[in-house]
Amino acid sequence: MSKHVLVLADVREGKLRNVTFESLAAAKQVAEGGTVTATVFGSFAKDLAEPLAHHGADKVIVVENGELDQYTTDAYFQAFKKVIEHVNPDVIFTGHTAVGKDLCPRIAARLGYGLISDCTHIEVEDGKVVFTRPIYAGKAFVKKVVKDGVIFATFRPNNIPKEEPDPGRTPDVEALSVDLDKDLLRTIVKNVVKKASDGVDLTEARVVVSGGRGVKSEEGFKPLYELADVLGGAVGASRGACDSGYCDYALQIGQTGKVVTPDLYIACGISGAIQHLAGMSNSKVIVAINKDPEAPIFQVADYGIVGDLFEVVPMLTEEFKKLLSEQQ
Secondary structure, three states: OOOOEEEEOOEEOOEEOHHHHHHHHHHHHHHOOOOEEEEEEOOOHHHHHHHHHHOOOOEEEEEOOHHHOOOOHHHHHHHHHHHHHHHOOOEEEEEOOHHHHHHHHHHHHHHOOOOEEEEOEEEEEOOEEEEEEEEOOOOEEEEEEOOOOOEEEEEOOOOOOOOOOOOOOOOEEEEOOOOOOHHHOOOOOOOOOOOOOOOOOHHHOOEEEEEOHHHOOOHHHHHHHHHHHHHOOEEEEOHHHHHOOOOOHHHEEOOOOEOOOOOEEEEEOOOOOHHHHOOOOOOOEEEEEEOOOOOHHHHOOOEEEEOOHHHHHHHHHHHHHHHHHHHO
């Protein structure tokens, strides 16, 4: 049975995040010949209609409003609620990002929808949409089905394969005017000060090089940044490294930090506490570098290197440089 699917585009600094394209891929799978509609907010919204169409959107609803350039809960809530009421979809998808985590439970509660959050897999079985999501900090997985009403779900980045863009697709663009109720806007963003690096987005990086207390200092993260730069990846950290002042908490991966699912996760000087594993154990390939052969991180690693990270990481960096230069 065909369905009408609505996808909320996740935008950062005027650019679409990869998880938006992953949500569109899931939408096409679920639509089963129905319509996939994407919606995007901000003064730049019209410029993003084309890439949304290239990645599977049949229709793009743009809400061109400068007050939506930066995410705030109240403004996005008003805009997204109006789009949902305008579209009346059977299914709603978006990314399980900071925006999705904050916005979607509010929308679901207000509109009386069920919400399945942090999904890592989706399939259609006998006409039913089945979602898989982790529980107990990734130690187990459950399958969920929405029996009645609108299907509403968020997807963990880097888990749903996005489709190759089709430049031949042209967007059917509809402009929707949303007049925000100023009395309901409790927060206004005046300025954004970035503390994290300008590199690859940590939650969407295909390669993550992460450091723990074993890096010993802020200076100790330099070899990790060099390796990540060669691999086109991002740098992360354990809570222990953040608590020790070696790096900013924006890099923290774990139960109380970010959750990542890269193709390659390189853990340097990380013991492997259960709280850290909750944020990276679903990585496709895990490489652990630690001087302690009994470190718990080796229990989840696909490959383990027992050695001093300050010797091993520079060696890896040089080898990857050689391999990549040979491939060019």
